Amino acid sequence: MVVQPDPVEALLTTYNELNPSVIEELHEEPSPLEFMRYVARNTPFVVRNGASDWNATRTWTADYLRDFLRQHKVNVAVTPEGNADCPTLHPDGKLVFAKPWEEDQPFPEFLDYLQRQELDRSEFQSSEIRYAQTQNDNLRHEYVSLFDQVQRDIPFARIALEKEPDAINMWIGNSHSVTAMHLDNYENIYVQIQGQKHFVLLPPHCHPCVNKKPLPPATYARSRDGENLELIMDHSANGDEVPDVPFAIWDPDCPEENATQYSKLAQPMRVTLNKGDMLYLPAMWYHKVSQSCSEEGICVAVNYWYDMDFSGPLFPLASFVRSVTVPHEIPE
Amino acid sequence: MVVQPDPVEALLTTYNELNPSVIEELHEEPSPLEFMRYVARNTPFVVRNGASDWNATRTWTADYLRDFLRQHKVNVAVTPEGNADCPTLHPDGKLVFAKPWEEDQPFPEFLDYLQRQELDRSEFQSSEIRYAQTQNDNLRHEYVSLFDQVQRDIPFARIALEKEPDAINMWIGNSHSVTAMHLDNYENIYVQIQGQKHFVLLPPHCHPCVNKKPLPPATYARSRDGENLELIMDHSANGDEVPDVPFAIWDPDCPEENATQYSKLAQPMRVTLNKGDMLYLPAMWYHKVSQSCSEEGICVAVNYWYDMDFSGPLFPLASFVRSVTVPHEIPE
Numbered sequence: 001m002v003v004q005p006d007p008v009e010a011l012l013t014t015y016n017e018l019n020p021s022v023i024e025e026l027h028e029e030p031s032p033l034e035f036m037r038y039v040a041r042n043t044p045f046v047v048r049n050g051a052s053d054w055n056a057t058r059t060w061t062a063d064y065l066r067d068f069l070r071q072h073k074v075n076v077a078v079t080p081e082g083n084a085d086c087p088t089l090h091p092d093g094k095l096v097f098a099k100p101w102e103e104d105q106p107f108p109e110f111l112d113y114l115q116r117q118e119l120d121r122s123e124f125q126s127s128e129i130r131y132a133q134t135q136n137d138n139l140r141h142e143y144v145s146l147f148d149q150v151q152r153d154i155p156f157a158r159i160a161l162e163k164e165p166d167a168i169n170m171w172i173g174n175s176h177s178v179t180a181m182h183l184d185n186y187e188n189i190y191v192q193i194q195g196q197k198h199f200v201l202l203p204p205h206c207h208p209c210v211n212k213k214p215l216p217p218a219t220y221a222r223s224r225d226g227e228n229l230e231l232i233m234d235h236s237a238n239g240d241e242v243p244d245v246p247f248a249i250w251d252p253d254c255p256e257e258n259a260t261q262y263s264k265l266a267q268p269m270r271v272t273l274n275k276g277d278m279l280y281l282p283a284m285w286y287h288k289v290s291q292s293c294s295e296e297g298i299c300v301a302v303n304y305w306y307d308m309d310f311s312g313p314l315f316p317l318a319s320f321v322r323s324v325t326v327p328h329e330i331p332e
Numbered sequence: 333m334v335v336q337p338d339p340v341e342a343l344l345t346t347y348n349e350l351n352p353s354v355i356e357e358l359h360e361e362p363s364p365l366e367f368m369r370y371v372a373r374n375t376p377f378v379v380r381n382g383a384s385d386w387n388a389t390r391t392w393t394a395d396y397l398r399d400f401l402r403q404h405k406v407n408v409a410v411t412p413e414g415n416a417d418c419p420t421l422h423p424d425g426k427l428v429f430a431k432p433w434e435e436d437q438p439f440p441e442f443l444d445y446l447q448r449q450e451l452d453r454s455e456f457q458s459s460e461i462r463y464a465q466t467q468n469d470n471l472r473h474e475y476v477s478l479f480d481q482v483q484r485d486i487p488f489a490r491i492a493l494e495k496e497p498d499a500i501n502m503w504i505g506n507s508h509s510v511t512a513m514h515l516d517n518y519e520n521i522y523v524q525i526q527g528q529k530h531f532v533l534l535p536p537h538c539h540p541c542v543n544k545k546p547l548p549p550a551t552y553a554r555s556r557d558g559e560n561l562e563l564i565m566d567h568s569a570n571g572d573e574v575p576d577v578p579f580a581i582w583d584p585d586c587p588e589e590n591a592t593q594y595s596k597l598a599q600p601m602r603v604t605l606n607k608g609d610m611l612y613l614p615a616m617w618y619h620k621v622s623q624s625c626s627e628e629g630i631c632v633a634v635n636y637w638y639d640m641d642f643s644g645p646l647f648p649l650a651s652f653v654r655s656v657t658v659p660h661e662i663p664e
Contacts, residue, residue, distance in 0.1 A: 007655040014648040033365045033492065040372035041644030160365065205645055205652075312373030313537055316347040317649040320537075323339040324656060 008208050008325055012265040015205060019043070021267035023201075026050070032159035035280070039160065039187065042282045042314060044201060044269065051191045052276030055149040060193050062115060062296040065172075068146065069107035074172075075134045075142070076105045079220055080229050082129035086180040087215055087249045090231055097215035097245040101222050101229055105130075111172070111298065118174040118297030128229060131173040139168040139302060146170070154189045154278075154304050161187065165304040172300050174293050181210065181248045181288035185315075186305040188281040192273035195299030196292040200252050201269040204284035204318040208325040209266035211258050214244035246326075248286065262325075273301070283308035284318055340540050340657055344597040347537060351375070353599035355533075358382070364491040367612070371492065371519065374614045374646060376533060376601065383523045384608030387481040392525050394447060394628040397504075400478065401439035406504075407466045407474070408437045411552055412561050414461035418512040419547055419581045422563055429547035429577040432463075433554050433561055443504075443630065450506040450629030460561060463505035471500040471634060478502070486521045486610075486636050493519060497636040504632050506625050513542060513580045513620035517647075518637040520613040524605035527631030528624040532584050533601040536616035536650040540657035541598035543590050546576030578658075580618065594657075605633070615640035616650055 024045040030038070038045055051057060077084040077100035088098035113130055116123065139147050153165050166186065183204065190197070202209065217234040234242040249258045252268040273279055275294070281287060291299040308315070356377040362370070370377055383389060409416040409432035420430035445462055448455065471479050485497050498518065515536065522529070534541065549566040566574040581590045584600040605611055607626070613619060623631040640647070 005655075007652055010655060011648050011652040014651060015645070018647065019643050033368055036365055036368040036372060037492075037494075040368060041641060043644060160369075162369075203645060205649060309373060311351050312375060313347070313535060313646060313649070315350065316343050317537060317645070317653065319346060320339055320343040321649065321652065323337075323342060 008262055009265065011205060011321070012209070012262060015203065016265070016267050019203075021269050023269050023271045029278070030156055032156050035156045036160040038280060039282065042203065042284075044271070044282055044285065045280050046271050046273065047278040048274075049276045050278030051151075051193075054151065054191070054193075054276075056146070056193050056302070057276050059149055060146075060300055062111060062298050065300075066108045066111050069143070072107040072142075073104040074107050074110055074132050075102055076110055077102055077131045077133050078222070078229065079129050079131075082131070082177040083180070084131060084133065084177065085182070086178070087213075087247055088218075088231065090218060090233070095213070095215055095249065096218040096231070096233070097247050098231055099217060099219040100131075101220040103222070114172070114174045115297035117176065118293045129176040131171075131177040133171055133173065133177075133179075135167065135169050137167040137169065139170045143170050150191070150302050157187065157189055157304065157306055161306050161309075163306055166307050167305045168302065169305070170300065170302050172298060173291060174297060174299060175291055177291065179287075179289040181251065181286050183284050183286045184305070185283060185308050185310075187283050187308050188279075189304040189306075190273065190279040190281055191302045191304075192275055192277045193300040193302060194275060194294040194296070196275075197273045197299070197301055198290045198292070199271050199273070199279065199281070200288040201271070201281070202252070202266055202286040204286075204314070205321050206266050206286060207318070207322040208262040209250065209260060210248035210286060211250040211260045211263065212246050212326050213249050215247050215249075217242055217245050252288065284314070340594055341597065343537055343653070344541070344594060347535065348597070348599050351535075353601050355601050355603045361610070362488055364488050367488045368492040370612060371614065374535065374616075376603070376614055376617065377612050378603050378605065379610040380606075381608045382610030383483075383525075386483065386523070386525075386608075388478070388525050388634070389608045391481055392478075392632055394443060394630050397632075398440045398443050401475070404439040404474075405436040406439050406442055406464050407434055408442055409434055409463045409465050410554070410561065411461050411463075414463070414509040415512070416463060416465065416509065417514070418510070419545075419579055420550075420563065422550060422565070427545070427547055427581065428550040428563070428565070429579050430563055431549060431551040433552040435554070437462075446504070446506045447629035449508065450625045461508040463503075463509040465503055465505065465509075465511075467499065467501050469499040469501065471502045475502050482523070482634050489519065489521055489636065489638055493638050493641075495638055498639050499637045500634065501637070502632065502634050504630060505623060506629060506631060507623055509623065511619075511621040513583065513618050515616050515618045516637070517615060517640050517642075519615050519640050520611075521636040521638075522605065522611040522613055523634045523636075524607055524609050525632040525634060526607060526626040526628070528607075529605045529631070529633055530622045530624070531603050531605070531611065531613070532620040533603070533613070534584070534598055534618040536618075536646070537653050538598050538618060539650070539654040540594040541582060541592060542580035542618060543582040543592045543595065544578050544654075544658050545581050547579050547581075549574055549577050584620065616646070
């Protein structure tokens with residue numbers, strides 16, 4: 001008698017056998033056709049120094065940014081532990097999806113805080129963490145005055161995908177912020193301007209490994225005296241229940257915790273972006289992102305989101321894996 | 333309480349909502365980049381008149397072929413009903429996978445038979461059906477003397493896929509042969525030279541619709557007097573059981589017969605290739621192919637098989653759908 005293999009186990013091991021878990025490194029930008037081959041395989045790559053000739057990688061020092069944006073206020077995500085949009089243990093003991101306190105801060109004050117916290121850790125041991133991480137096309141709005149120092153788009157992606165970027169975002173933070181593992185329905189080109197980003201990547205079919213759970217949402221609020229951040233459960237104005245947020249609670253960097261029976265079959269792909277490096281993060285790949293700072297104590301990156309193509313087999317098939325293996329979740 | 337949709341039903345309907353069931357028609361060959369976009373979406377297209385300037389579409393008349401190959405013997409698949417490699421009811425009542433009797437015939441004799449059977453149906457009412465359908469790179473071997481009248485490869489495919497064709501095959505038959513619905517792990521470029529081919533296409537995730545069953549294999553054998561074809565169950569020399577052949581028994585042209593609960597959700601894509609048309613049949617698409625003849629009573633086509641890319645998500649995900657929904661079958 002033939003023993004039937006577990007289909008999910010077969011899916012994960014088949015993919016692992018057919019695909020490297022080490023990212024491909026290019027040393028110049030791909031042509032549109034070369035890029036399209038990666039899109040077809042839904043496979044990441046990094047272009048080392050792909051953006052090292054951009055003005056921003058020369059000009060965007062802390063002093064320059066502080067001066068250039070001295071009149072600006074920026075929207076800042078504030079958390080006690082750098083855990084914006086992250087599964088977090090609520091003081092009452094239950095795991096919640098923690099959203100940051102958001103406030104506008106004068107840009108120079110925000111930047112000073114990032115740098116002092118990074119460079120003089122003793123002074124800031126139990127302080128809050130700040131991260132400018134709005135993802136609302138901020139480089140063409142909030143920071144538009146800086147936009148001419150990066151590329152208006154990524155030509156190989158625009159030509160291959162036949163579309164303009166849907167959003168271009170700047171990210172400014174320090175090493176205390178971590179973006180928890182999640183996925184976006186976008187083709188993503190990520191460009192490092194200052195410091196480093198450390199990515200941990202998993203392909204879309206790894207739903208059964210990441211242990212997605214429906215987490216009740218909660219949001220940090222600054223206390224009246226401004227000293228403390230309190231995590232308050234979300235509630236609607238009319239008292240209706242707020243829907244849970246399905247979110248991965250397995251962290252490939254703590255693989256023993258919150259694991260599913262399949263987590264051990266995930267083969268995370270790890271890549272560090274240095275200043276001037278460019279990453280292609282394919283649509284629907286899970287990514288966890290942490291960061292290191294430049295000598296000035298900041299980490300700055302820019303990303304270009306291109307709408308993914310929902311036609312073809314990938315979106316329905318990845319949704320199928322999710323609905324078969326995470327039965328409590330209804331895919332959008 | 334939210335009712336969970338059936339994941340397989342959701343897969344099929346999501347795909348249908350996001351993808352047209354009508355094939356895209358081009359009027360000139362795509363560039364390699366344009367082709368790669370179709371490969372990325374695993375989506376067929378037809379190029380109307382894409383090969384109408386090939387020598388073969390002018391020169392390969394019946395008379396020309398008969399004369400050019402007058403010294404050749406060709407391998408011919410012989411069946412009673414045009415059912416080579418097809419689910420067939422065995423006289424003892426069980427459904428089997430019927431393989432053709434194969435024999436070498438002088439090419440002129442083979443061609444005469446095809447034409448006379450097609451053009452004078454009364455004479456041939458209960459006669460056997462013949463089809464030259466070897467798929468062993470025959471245009472670079474058996475028929476190599478004709479090879480310089482077609483393209484050596486399909487440039488847009490060679491450049492995009494970065495490989496030479498794995499096999500180039502010629503197919504010669506008449507309207508009595510039908511190729512039953514099956515799939516190949518190849519990117520396929522199909523070119524009509526004489527007559528018409530009628531394709532019915534289903535994407536790879538339609539495994540749950542096609543009702544694959546393990547069929548015992550059987551092969552036609554010509555009786556000693558040469559008059560009859562008898563369907564004989566395969567058996568191994570040492571008496572071991574011959575493994576069943578998993579094969580689709582649902583036919584989109586007879587949708588009520590042998591249907592699964594999901595067959596009605598399949599949206600077959602239909603396309604007829606006329607002389608000079610070129611079809612991109614993406615890897616792992618199910619296809620059923622029937623044919624009509626030119627005025628001379630023959631149907632001639634050529635196809636180019638390019639190895640598919642097993643890396644990336646499509647192969648493991650399509651295999652996953654198969655193993656979840658066709659549990660008796662172990663994907664290779």
